[in-house]
Amino acid sequence: MTTPALDRYLGAVTAPFPPDTARRIRRELEEHALAHADALREAGHPDPEGAALTALGSVGQVQHALMQTHFTRLEEEELHSNRAYQKADSRGLGGLVLDALVGLSLPFVSLLVGWGFSWALYGVYVAGVVVLGTLEWAIPRRWPARSARVVMALLRAFRSLFVMLSLYAIWLSTDSSFWAAVVGVAVGAGTVHLGSLRPIWRYLPKALRGAR
Incomplete structure (x- = not known):
C-alpha cells in the first residue's frame, strides 16, 4: 500500500x-x-x-x-503550438504509392512539355524520395510518439525542400541561366522552413534519444 x-x-x-x-x-x-x-x-x-x-x-x-x-508538459505545449508538429502524422502506404506515381511520371511530363531532363539528377531524386519515404513510414512505428512527431516534422520539411529543388534541378540543369533562380528558391524556402520550425529544432537531440 x-x-x-x-x-x-x-x-x-x-x-x-x-x-x-x-x-x-x-x-x-x-x-x-x-x-x-x-x-x-x-x-x-x-x-x-x-x-x-x-x-x-x-x-x-x-x-x-x-x-x-x-517531454515535460511545458515542452509539449510549446511543440503543439507549432503547426508542423501538429500535422506530423504517420504516413500510410497511400502516400508512398503517390510518391512512386509522381516519380514515374516525371520523364513523361518532361517529354510532353519539351523541357530539358537530367537522368542523373532524376536518379538522385528517386533515391532520395525512397529513403525519405521509408523513414517517414518507419519512424512513427519505431520511436515513442512525441519523439517521432518531432523527427517527422523536421523530416517532412526537409523532404519538401528536397523534392522542390530536385524538380528544379532535373528540368533546369540543361540551362545554366536558371541556376540563379534555383539558388534563390533554395535560400527563400530554407529561410521559411527554418523560421517556422525553430521551436522544434531545439528538441531534436531529445527526440533522437527516444524521449517519451
Whole structure:
C-alpha cells in the first residue's frame, strides 16, 4: 500500500509531466518503491518504507533524470503550438504509392512539355524520395510518439525542400541561366522552413534519444 509520504513524493516528481507520462512514471516508481520496501521488510529493516523512499533519490534528482528521457508538459505545449508538429502524422502506404506515381511520371511530363531532363539528377531524386519515404513510414512505428512527431516534422520539411529543388534541378540543369533562380528558391524556402520550425529544432537531440 502506498504511504502518504510516498504519495506526496510521487506527486512532486511527476508534477512537470503531461498526465499520461505522469501516470506511467508514477506507476513505475511506486512499483519499484513498494517492491524494495517488501524486500527490506522481509530482511527485518526497522523502517522499510522510509528506506525505500530514500533510495529513490531526491525529487530534484529524479526529475532531472526523467526530463532527459521524457517531454515535460511545458515542452509539449510549446511543440503543439507549432503547426508542423501538429500535422506530423504517420504516413500510410497511400502516400508512398503517390510518391512512386509522381516519380514515374516525371520523364513523361518532361517529354510532353519539351523541357530539358537530367537522368542523373532524376536518379538522385528517386533515391532520395525512397529513403525519405521509408523513414517517414518507419519512424512513427519505431520511436515513442512525441519523439517521432518531432523527427517527422523536421523530416517532412526537409523532404519538401528536397523534392522542390530536385524538380528544379532535373528540368533546369540543361540551362545554366536558371541556376540563379534555383539558388534563390533554395535560400527563400530554407529561410521559411527554418523560421517556422525553430521551436522544434531545439528538441531534436531529445527526440533522437527516444524521449517519451
